[in-house]
Amino acid sequence: MNKVLEEFSKIGIIPVIALDNVEDAAPLAKALCDGGLPCAEVTFRTAAAEESIRIMSEQFPEMLVGAGTVLTTEQVDRAVNAGAKFIVSPGLNPKVVKYCVEKGIPVTPGCSNPSDVEVAIELGLDVVKFFPAEAAGGLSMIKSMAAPYTKMKFMPTGGINAKNLTSYLDFKKIIACGGSWMVNKDMIAAKDWDGITALTKEAVSTMLGFKLLHVGVNNASEEVAAAESAKFATLLGENVKVGNSSMFVGSLIEMMKNPGRGTNGHICIQTNYLDRAIYHLEKRGFVFDESSFKYNDKGELTVAYLKDEIAGFAVHFNQK
Template identity: 40%
Template sequence: MSPVAQHHEIRSGADVLDVSPVIPVVVVESAEQAVPLAQALLRGGIPVIEITLRSEAGLAAIEAVANEVEGMVVGAGTVLTPEQVGQVRDAGAQFIVTPGSPPRLLEAAVGSGLPLLAGAGTLTEMLTLAEAGLTAMKFFPAEASGGRAYLSSVAGPCPHLRFCPTGGVTPENARDYLALPNVGCVGGSWLTPKDAVAQGDWARIESLAAQAASLRSA
């Protein structure tokens, strides 16, 4: 485990953007998969993971990684309700990711005290988050919402906002996103293919993580 991976202080969403060029967006079907999966990512040089609540095992997986994988920054993704905000905080999540930012959810997430990457797909949503004091956010769904061209245009009127584009980001286009001045990192599911997770092919995930860790903005 590298010493660098052990000392990421995550106090805000902006800090989350600076941990790694890629945040793996992960769905696990059993909590038992979570720890070896996170360890494989860490060995590959990716010290951050977003475990989504898209499966029944999500909360238990967050708790397992938070407790057992030293040096891994673990976040909770696909947080949709105020109730889930409390659940992921109790499970040990170090940051929260939401696909959108309706008022009650945003209030609960901000009120939790956890760093937040709230989802925004339009300028109005981005400015609404900025009004709430958030300058780092998730751009989602990235490709469907206009992709790199949209984010490049946003940088003009809103140079103070920074993003983690997620949704349709691939190894082929990730570097183009990372080259934008307002992109801190990207989110992607390609680091943890469903079949590799199901088969426990941690070596493959480590290799994909190493390739992702080498992605840097131009």
């Protein structure tokens, strides 16, 4: 998988936008970046698309900007010359795909049946767009199609929204979802950039699904931990479960037998997708302690601590 598609996987959501006015390009790009999605698939079906890509690419170099609804090799050239870093098309046009592959341009053509997927494989692709996702059978269709094509991954677009986003992303052969619910045309027409930023933040929050699992409290000794655990157990009406290094009061409080990570203790937060959480939190300026990373027997990351404490607590994220 090329670097652009790898970044798709980390971002998780690819905003699909249609711009009728070039002057909307810069404020929309800023709204997306402020909301936590530094990415845009600008559909090439409007007269403003080419210049909008150029403006976004030049003024927001941190963004991953590409062109969607690309139907011809001439459009590929125009999009790439404007700064597009990837090409997306609604269907699989072998001529367009071959052209992109020969030039080293990441391309994701639309596929909605096994025959399309086999053509994509023959053309050397390992990721395709599934379009129109909901109308073409949704997640069930992707799972059925994916079974015989073990190395192919998918980027569904069409009918994806905040309600079904995580059901798609939970399937590991889906690298990201394309969507427009956070950048709908009415909001763009109204120049509601704050509203778009808010919806974008909400989309990222929905995807990551942060949930407080427990608070760990450091204690000077096992005896102190036992005494304090008893108080919490009475307070919460829970039992105490004794482990090797700590005692859990229900599922909310972990009392450490001896001082552990953090000045006061630690906070454990669960996330739907740990790799994506790390990507987005690093974009927000946080740094992770790679020496703290833990993996399961499949090599998948399951635990990661922030490098710095917050309010005297170490903070770690667990894969759901």
